Amino acid sequence: DIQREEEKVKRSIKDAAKKGQKDVCVILAKELIRSRKAVSKLYASKAHMNSVLMGMKNQLAVLRVAGSLQKSTEVMKAMQNLVKIPEIQATMRELSKEMMKAGIIEEMLEDTFESLEDQEEMEEEAEMEIDKILFEITAG
Template identity: 60%
Template sequence: MGLFGKDPKQTSKEQVREWNSKLRKQQMLLDRQIRAIQREEAKVKAELKKAAKRGDRDVCVVFAKEIVGARKAISRLQTSKAHLNSIMMNMTQQLATLRVANSLEKSTDVMRAMQNVVKISEISGVMQDLAREMMKAGIIDEMMEETMEDALGDDELEEEAQEEVDKVLFEITDGVLGKAPSVVSDSLPAESVKTAPKKTEEEEEDIDKMRQRLEALRN
């Protein structure tokens, strides 16, 4: 075998180890992304509490929507991490199988997991390359393109996630806002409304910058 080329079994083992190394790096990337979104979410929470004390309900609602979006993004990334882990576990199992077999086997579990992560924007390029390599190795078949959107747009958030916004408002303002949609649509307690100051241009700019940072992290 040394005269005519590498042992096929050894080549497969090297390939699996390389894939697992790349997958671990992608998990670390997702971890960094999650931590970055969590840091921005913490800042938005602090600003929401300040706005609640000022009695600025409109700003509170804006911040609550940003927090809902951030939490959805974190959930999506955590799910992607779980899919990556599933692929790594399957590849590790394939390594064990190589002790008694000379080739890698097709895996429906890997196929399903790859379909879920190959379209995640944060890691899509690497995962598409890995998918092509796995197809050549016979681990998975050619995958169908997914057309479903991953994230809700602003309009959908208004229509479908208002309840989540209300829950966030209720949670962060200790029940002053967001107890129920009907309560959110009403005015704040009289003392809060009376003391609510008009937002300055600087405050408006800060809000816009915070929203842009969260949007950039989510996308």
């Protein structure tokens, strides 16, 4: 709309110049300059408004992040209250002790079974020796 009016004013200036109306040309030229300045101010205002809008969107995003962080902190506090770290550590220590005992007991059982197997082997070997000696003594 403003640009159409600007074109009309330019035509009016040309018409006034053809007619030799210098005063009218000056007044219309000043009006044209004011119109251009107004358009420039409008564009500057629009840019400023866009800048303010972007700033507000940025602040909104920061507020959302802050809210999320606050909720995360609350969740972490709730988890901390639910999970008692010292109790878990004590339980883990007890479990570790029991596992150590079980490991030691397991080793002892393995040693006992190995010694039993050794005794069985020894008895078998002893019987074989006895059989061998008896065979030699009785000469078959």
